Amino acid sequence: MEKGIPAHIGIIMDGNGRWAQQRGLVRTQGHLEGLKAAKRIVKAASVLGIKYLTLYAFSTENWKRTAEEVGFILGLVKQYLRAEFDFSRQNKIRVRHAGDFSVLPPDIQKEISDSIANTADFDGMQVILAINYGGRDEIVRALKKFALANQEADKISENDISSYLDNPDIPDPDMIIRSAGEYRTSNFLLWEGAYSELYFSDKLWPDWDKEDLETAILDFQKRDRRYGGVKA
Ligand code: FPP
Secondary structure, eight states, X not given: OOSSSOSEXXXXXXXXXXXXXXXXXXXXXXXXXXXXXXXXXXXXXXXXXXXXXXXXXXXXXXXXXOHHHXXXXXXXXXXXXXXXXXXXXXXXXXXXXESOOTTSOHHHHHHHHHHHHHHTTOOSOEEEEEEEEXXXXXXXXXXXXXXXXXXXXXXXOHHHHHHTSSOTTSOXXXXXXXXXXXXXXXXXXXXXXXXXXXXXXXXXXXXXXXXXXXXXXXXXXXXXOOTTSOOO
């Protein structure tokens, strides 16, 4: 979609730790506020008519954090899925997952699987939770699936790689947003984001509100997307 509302937005929700630090609070308090911001943005995105929203909740690199912080973030995912089910049902929001599911703790796996199953028929916005997600890891897993399907390596095409990614039916993100003033994409949607418009904001994630999403979309609407071609 060139103009108008982007069909798919990916968000790198950064700055929870700094938000807490600035207030003399523990980092986990920042994640708790980050979860509230995520809920606000899911609601706003659904009202705006966005079709797919991918949230980078936990990366393959986030295991390097303390066991307490890892457990806390994964616990928030569980809390989010449970607490938001009514909202999902009312707004027909379908929950999906991106990332390596196999090594997640069994209780988190169950919560995610249940949410996916319970919302599978909803035809509103799709919220893709990237949990234990890494773009490089996703490509490695895609190539393993390709090899296991006994495909011939010399025939591999871009479409083949796309078709073995975690959610091949979901269109590539039109825009990737990152909060908290960091100008990198940190292994998020590496393949899918090849032509995404990047939007960086200095605002820390827990401070994000509906207006910030709208400002990002207004900026997106001014972009000239050429996909390597020239303007008609
Ligand atoms: C980055 O901030 C944030 C994370 C690694 C976790 C994001 C998780 C949530 C917002 C809660 C779960 C969300 C959902 C939708 C279930 P940071 O800790 O790297 O911040 P810093 O760079 O300031 O330290």
